[in-house]
Every structure is written in C-alpha cells, then in structure tokens.
Amino acid sequence: MPFADGLADFRSDTVTRPTAAMRRAMAEAEVGDDVYAEDPTVNRLEEEAAELLGKDAAVFVPSGSMGNQLGIWVQTRPGDEVICVEDAHIRNYELGAGAIVSSVQFRTIAAVGGAMAEQDIRRAASGSSYHLPRLGLLAWENSHLGSGGRVVPLPAMQAGKAIADEFGLGVHLDGARLFNTVAASGIAPAEWGATVTTVQFCFSKGLGAPVGSILCGPADLIDEARWRRKVLGGGMRQVGVLAAPARIALAERDRLAEDHALAASLAAGLADRFPGAVDVDTVETNIVLVDEAELPFGAGVMVPALAAEGILLGDLRPGVLRFVTHRDVDADDVRRVFAVLDGLGNG
Ligand SMILES: Cc1ncc(COP(=O)(O)O)c(C=O)c1O
Structure with a gap:
C-alpha cells in the first residue's frame, strides 16, 4: 500500500508506517512492567522469536544496533577482535x-555478497597468537546490506560455525533483514539460527513494525544481555504496545516475497533502460543498487528528477544509488519511476 500523501519512498524499508491492524493491536495490547518481566505481550513475542530461531531465549530491544551491540558485548572481552x-x-x-x-576492534575480511570464504575465516582464526589481539567473535550479516541485500549462502555460515567451534569462538548474526533471507532462500529461520550463537533481527525494517528488534540466543547470554540492556538505558516498561505490532509483523513475514518480486521488476526495468547500471543477478531480496556512472544522463540528475515527482531514493555510497522495496510501495510506484526516467531518457 503506498502512502496516502502520494509519496513513493524507496529510501529504505525502515520508512514503513504501522498498518491499521498494528495500530489496533497497539491500542489493545495487554501490558505490564517489562523490567519486572511482567509484560505478557513482550513475553509472548520473546518466546515466539526464540522458538522460530531455535534458541533458548530472546530479549526485545529498541533497535537493531542495540541488539547487535549486546550480542557483541556478551560474547567478548575488552581488546578482543571481531571478525566480519x-x-x-x-x-x-x-x-x-x-x-x-x-572495547573491541574489528578484523575485516574482503568478501563478495557478504559471504566470507572458509579459508579466510580459518586464516584469521588460526593466526591468533600470544603476540596478537585475542579473537572473540565471528560476525555475519544476512541479508547483506552493503552488497544490495544479497543472501549469504547457508553453507558459508555452516562452515563458519564449524571453524568457530574448533577455535572456541562465538558467532553473532546481524539479521536486521534475516526474514528477507528466509523468504528468498526458502530455508527456515531455525536453520540459519543453528549456524550462530546469537542472532539479532529487526521488526522495524521490511517486516514493517514501527519499532524494535530482538536478540535471540542461549539462556545465559540472553540473561546477561537483559541486564546489560538496562545498563544502556534500554529497560522499557509497558512496552507491550510496541511488541504487539512486532508480533503482527512477524506473523505476516511471508509477504516479504512480494517486496522481492517488486524489486526484481524494478531492477529488470532499470537494466533494460540503462544497460550496465543494474546487475539484476545480484538483486536477491528487496534492494536494487544503481551505478550512477552508467546512467546516460550523468550523476546527480536522477535523484532530483524523481524527487520532483514525489519519489525518494537513497544512496548506499557515493556513486551508488539504492531503491529499497517494502510494504508501502507498490507496482504503481515502480511505473511512476519508469515514467520519470523515460522522460529523462528522451529529453
Ligand atoms: C544490516 C543492518 N544492521 C543493523 C541495523 C541497525 O538497525 P537500527 O537502525 O534499528 O539500529 C541496520 C539498520 O539499517 C541494518 O541495515
């Protein structure tokens, strides 16, 4: 459903607005003090998420960043390195x-589509010694934003888990868009969950809830994360009003396939018009990247031309524009994009 004000906002899947059913659920949510673990709606959401991911427990957090940072914090010591x-x-x-x-630092690995190669992870893990920083954690991101929402293949993550087990490392997954990966791959959430120790996923991206993310993992780590969430000021009270729309978002997760189909049609239309600007083979979920250098009308033309017609898009990095599909854009919005671009092409 497009926005009532006619805006077609392709900047991110974070821009979705709560549906009527979500708003109703917020109004009617059963609540309690979640810092006392007495909010029944939050408790239900945490149980559902943990079960779905095949983990013991889960903790609801305000943002994906907090979920990720708690995942790192409970599995590392100051000075550790995180492989990513x-x-x-x-x-x-x-x-x-x-x-x-x-107080960690990152040891980065070059990778295509977010998929670190087994030999590179092994090299990083086995290079650890008395003279070097201690390795604390292996971290994945799936789907992988930087490559335009590509799916990191399950076997890559399984190989990472085997190496991590060998070297006694924890594994964290930034699954801000894990359910896009699930929808695109057809592989169940628990199979992805089995490749990591902790996983964070967001309700507030493609799933479409207004706020919130969740960290799932073993009971002892989630207990610790709950305590540290409070340290960071993230202990929330009658937060069932936010857990209620998150539960709806999770229950409706299968609709993400529609966003993927829309992204594929947008990518195909752009690639037809501007060969070389879009690599359709890399559009696996809800993100379409456009190489501005390959556009016939030059950089800096497309964004203002679309904005003048109420169509917004973002940039991933200088020279790379991004369209993100979500529940608040539709096929009409894609046609509007093509109409503006066809006008530019002719003009
Ligand atoms: C891949 C990824 N991880 C984590 C986050 C952080 O989520 P939040 O904005 O809720 O902190 C984002 C947000 O865009 C993201 O794209």
Whole structure:
C-alpha cells in the first residue's frame, strides 16, 4: 500500500508506517512492567522469536544496533577482535559502538555478497597468537546490506560455525533483514539460527513494525544481555504496545516475497533502460543498487528528477544509488519511476 500523501519512498524499508491492524493491536495490547518481566505481550513475542530461531531465549530491544551491540558485548572481552566483512553494518554504521560499548576492534575480511570464504575465516582464526589481539567473535550479516541485500549462502555460515567451534569462538548474526533471507532462500529461520550463537533481527525494517528488534540466543547470554540492556538505558516498561505490532509483523513475514518480486521488476526495468547500471543477478531480496556512472544522463540528475515527482531514493555510497522495496510501495510506484526516467531518457 503506498502512502496516502502520494509519496513513493524507496529510501529504505525502515520508512514503513504501522498498518491499521498494528495500530489496533497497539491500542489493545495487554501490558505490564517489562523490567519486572511482567509484560505478557513482550513475553509472548520473546518466546515466539526464540522458538522460530531455535534458541533458548530472546530479549526485545529498541533497535537493531542495540541488539547487535549486546550480542557483541556478551560474547567478548575488552581488546578482543571481531571478525566480519569489510562493509559490515556493525563496523561501519553503528558509529564506533563496538569500541565504545565492548572495547573491541574489528578484523575485516574482503568478501563478495557478504559471504566470507572458509579459508579466510580459518586464516584469521588460526593466526591468533600470544603476540596478537585475542579473537572473540565471528560476525555475519544476512541479508547483506552493503552488497544490495544479497543472501549469504547457508553453507558459508555452516562452515563458519564449524571453524568457530574448533577455535572456541562465538558467532553473532546481524539479521536486521534475516526474514528477507528466509523468504528468498526458502530455508527456515531455525536453520540459519543453528549456524550462530546469537542472532539479532529487526521488526522495524521490511517486516514493517514501527519499532524494535530482538536478540535471540542461549539462556545465559540472553540473561546477561537483559541486564546489560538496562545498563544502556534500554529497560522499557509497558512496552507491550510496541511488541504487539512486532508480533503482527512477524506473523505476516511471508509477504516479504512480494517486496522481492517488486524489486526484481524494478531492477529488470532499470537494466533494460540503462544497460550496465543494474546487475539484476545480484538483486536477491528487496534492494536494487544503481551505478550512477552508467546512467546516460550523468550523476546527480536522477535523484532530483524523481524527487520532483514525489519519489525518494537513497544512496548506499557515493556513486551508488539504492531503491529499497517494502510494504508501502507498490507496482504503481515502480511505473511512476519508469515514467520519470523515460522522460529523462528522451529529453
Ligand atoms: C544490516 C543492518 N544492521 C543493523 C541495523 C541497525 O538497525 P537500527 O537502525 O534499528 O539500529 C541496520 C539498520 O539499517 C541494518 O541495515
């Protein structure tokens, strides 16, 4: 459903607005004081999430960043290194939180589509010695934002888990968009969950809830994360009003396949018009990247032209534009994009 004000907002899947059913659920939510673990709606959400991911327990948190940072914090000691891809969200887009909160540093691995190669992980893990920082954690991101929402294949993560077990490392998954990965791969959440120790996923991205993320994992680590969430000021009270729409978002997760189909049609239409600007083979979920250098009308033309017609898009990095599909854009919005671009192409 597009926005009532006619805006077609492709900047991110974080821009979705709560549906009528979510708003009703918020109004009617049964609540209690969640710091006392007495909010029944939060408790239900945590149980559902943990079960879905095949984990003992889960803790509801205000944001994906807090879920990730708690996952890191409970599994590392100050000075540890966290192995991750070069453009991992936890390293690049969480404002240095790994250093501030957990006093860790990141050891990055170059990877295509967020999939670190087995031999590179092994090299990083086995290179550890008395003269080097201690390794604390292996971290994945799936789907992988930096490559346009690509799915890190399950066997890559299974191989990572085997190496981590061998070297006594924990494994964390930044699954901000894990359910996009689930929808695209057809592989059940618990299978992904089995490849990691802790997993964070967001209700407030493609799933469409207004707020919230959750960290799932073993009972002792989640107990510790609950305590540290309070340290960070993230202990929330009658937060069932936010857990209620999150439960709806989770129950409706299968609709993410529609976002993927829309992204595929957008990518195909862009690739037809501007060969070389979009690699359709890499559009696996809800993100379409556009190489501005390959556009016939030059950089800096497309964004304002679309904005003038109420169509917003974002940029992933300089020179790379991004369209993200979600429940509040539809096929009409994609047609509007093509109409504006066809006008530019002719003009
Ligand atoms: C891959 C990834 N991880 C983590 C986050 C952090 O989520 P939040 O904005 O809720 O802190 C985001 C947010 O865009 C993300 O894209």
